[in-house]
Amino acid sequence: MENLLTHEEYKSIARGLLLPTTAFVDGVYRPAASGATFETINPATGEVLAEIAACGAEDVDFAVGKAREAFEDGRWSKRAPPERKDVLIRLAKLINRNARELAVLESLESGKTILDCETVDLPETIHCLKWHAEAIDKIYDQVSPPSDNHIAMIVREPVGVVGLVLPWNFPLLMLAWKIGPALAAGCSVVVKPAEETSMTALRVAELAVEAGLPKGVFNVVPGTGPEVGEPLGRHMDVDMVSFTGSTETGRRFLRYAADSNIKEVVLEMGGKNPCIVLEDAGNLDRVAAHVVNGAFWNMGENCSATSRLIVHADVKDALLARILAHAREWSVGDPLDPGTRVGALVSRAHFEKVAAYLDAGTRTHLGGATEGGAWVHPTIMDVEPLSAAAREEIFGPVLAVQTVQGLDEAIALANETEYGLAASIFTTDIKRALRGARALRAGTVTVNSFGEGDISTPFGGYKTSGFGGRDNGLHAHDQYTQFKTIWVDLADDDDEAVG
Ligand SMILES: NC(=O)C1=CN([C@@H]2O[C@H](COP(=O)(O)OP(=O)(O)OC[C@H]3O[C@@H](n4cnc5c(N)ncnc54)[C@H](OP(=O)(O)O)[C@@H]3O)[C@@H](O)[C@H]2O)C=CC1
Numbered sequence: 471m472e473n474l475l476t477h478e479e480y481k482s483i484a485r486g487l488l489l490p491t492t493a494f495v496d497g498v499y500r501p502a503a504s505g506a507t508f509e510t511i512n513p514a515t516g517e518v519l520a521e522i523a524a525c526g527a528e529d530v531d532f533a534v535g536k537a538r539e540a541f542e543d544g545r546w547s548k549r550a551p552p553e554r555k556d557v558l559i560r561l562a563k564l565i566n567r568n569a570r571e572l573a574v575l576e577s578l579e580s581g582k583t584i585l586d587c588e589t590v591d592l593p594e595t596i597h598c599l600k601w602h603a604e605a606i607d608k609i610y611d612q613v614s615p616p617s618d619n620h621i622a623m624i625v626r627e628p629v630g631v632v633g634l635v636l637p638w639n640f641p642l643l644m645l646a647w648k649i650g651p652a653l654a655a656g657c658s659v660v661v662k663p664a665e666e667t668s669m670t671a672l673r674v675a676e677l678a679v680e681a682g683l684p685k686g687v688f689n690v691v692p693g694t695g696p697e698v699g700e701p702l703g704r705h706m707d708v709d710m711v712s713f714t715g716s717t718e719t720g721r722r723f724l725r726y727a728a729d730s731n732i733k734e735v736v737l738e739m740g741g742k743n744p745c746i747v748l749e750d751a752g753n754l755d756r757v758a759a760h761v762v763n764g765a766f767w768n769m770g771e772n773c774s775a776t777s778r779l780i781v782h783a784d785v786k787d788a789l790l791a792r793i794l795a796h797a798r799e800w801s802v803g804d805p806l807d808p809g810t811r812v813g814a815l816v817s818r819a820h821f822e823k824v825a826a827y828l829d830a831g832t833r834t835h836l837g838g839a840t841e842g843g844a845w846v847h848p849t850i851m852d853v854e855p856l857s858a859a860a861r862e863e864i865f866g867p868v869l870a871v872q873t874v875q876g877l878d879e880a881i882a883l884a885n886e887t888e889y890g891l892a893a894s895i896f897t898t899d900i901k902r903a904l905r906g907a908r909a910l911r912a913g914t915v916t917v918n919s920f921g922e923g924d925i926s927t928p929f930g931g932y933k934t935s936g937f938g939g940r941d942n943g944l945h946a947h948d949q950y951t952q953f954k955t956i957w958v959d960l961a962d963d964d965d966e967a968v969g
């Protein structure tokens with residue numbers, strides 16, 4: 471990559487970074503009301519990076535109040551769409567101008583590789599914000615099929631004050647997936663970043679004010695799930711929550727909503743994503759490259775990671791040989807080294823969760839060993855269909871392999887999961903590919919590739935992987951919009967009134 475720096479240069483940038491550590495509410499940084507802090511740790515070294523404001527219910531209440539004030543006086547919600555567009559495009563440009571520092575900050579907090587931060591997370595974050603900004607003034611209201619005696623308009627309105635609860639695996643990109651359409655729609659937001667990765671969201675909120683976003687529209691309240699996430703989920707003046715994270719926590723947000731003001735809830739949750747490789751898959755080396763990328767990219771800390779390989783017995787050995795060859799090329803190491811493909815897992819606690827699965831297979835082909843810190847080598851193992859390793863979301867670089875004799879068996883096995891986020895199928899027969907894609911119960915199915923689609927395609931899950939809406943695409947704007955019907959009677963003043 472020609473634009474990448476050297477390992478030493480990245481380390482030098484890391485040493486010089488100014489770290490944002492307090493909440494960002496109503497346009498300024500401020501400590502938690504209690505004055506409490508918590509440590510944020512660099513998972514690659516175990517060192518404390520910073521002490522972050524440990525906010526609580528009082529801070530959430532304050533931030534929601536400021537967001538409400540901003541929403542009601544219309545300083546953003548009633549601005550003309552082209553004006554909102556200009557501000558968000560300026561924000562995307564400012565992120566671009568600060569991309570290197572943000573990439574290093576993201577890598578330091580999360581253990582993600584600088585290679586991915588520089589070449590995927592930052593470019594995709596910028597692209598996402600621009601895409602939603604550009605969409606703002608191209609989304610039309612509607613008029614229902616007309617009749618002689620009435621006209622009905624269906625107008626979009628911003629949903630109001632929105633809580634955005636984020637995960638740690640793509641801190642910037644998930645922020646962009648949510649603030650892009652939410653701010654485009656005219657909402658005010660209160661962001662709760664994951665406690666492992668608060669700092670990039672804080673910095674982006676500061677850049678947003680520099681871009682011209684009025685104060686109070688974009689607030690970030692760092693802290694733990696129970697201390698910040700729950701009060702946000704239960705707040706009577708929050709109109710909607712959009713959440714990405716585990717299915718277990720997603721369920722809690724449904725309860726919070728039911729117990730409070732029945733706010734709208736959109737949930738993007740876990741996955742145990744199958745990749746079916748049939749005997750007619752074609753070039754197995756190409757297939758192997760996709761499987762390895764799907765399974766080990768971002769250390770497998772990806773809700774749509776390929777975590778189950780369901781392979782036809784006739785090609786299993788040949789495919790595995792190629793998968794092992796590709797996986798061995800994924801170097802494990804310091805996330806700030808641009809040659810590293812597999813960085814550190816996000817935390818020691820998460821490392822321990824993933825490591826506990828490493829002996830769960832019936833035969834391990836590669837990996838399994840770990841070395842200090844929070845590193846797990848790409849691991850490929852055969853598993854029994856009903857085993858925990860075959861069913862549970864591991865969220866690490868672990869690929870569980872199962873063998874089948876045909877398409878129907880493969881589909882049945884692929885669908886035998888509580889999740890339904892993503893799936894892929896490899897075959898050179900278009901009919902089998904489409905039959906398979908239709909039968910797989912997942913929000914995104916890729917054929918002869920691994921991927922999540924792009925900003926133009928909706929992203930979300932079936933079954934316990936998703937609820938209430940989709941991220942990405944114009945579909946994401948619907949999450950943050952209310953539809954209002956305005957019905958106008960066209961009858962003459964002296965016509966009989968009909969109900
Ligand atoms: N679908 C996805 O993209 C993701 C899936 N996961 C899955 O979840 C597992 C656990 O990871 P984890 O970080 O604990 O994921 P969580 O679902 O717990 O975290 C996601 C967000 O929800 C917050 N949260 C946690 N508990 C509560 C609560 N009781 N009330 C309100 N908000 C809460 C978290 O806060 P905080 O962490 O700051 O306390 C974080 O901001 C992973 O191993 C993986 O399997 C994890 C991340 C992303």
Ligand SMILES: CCCCCC/C=C/C(=O)O
Pocket residue numbers: 590594637639640714715738771772773774922
């Ligand atoms: C370049 C696209 C990356 C998409 C990652 C999607 C993951 C979402 C999640 O884990 O929640």
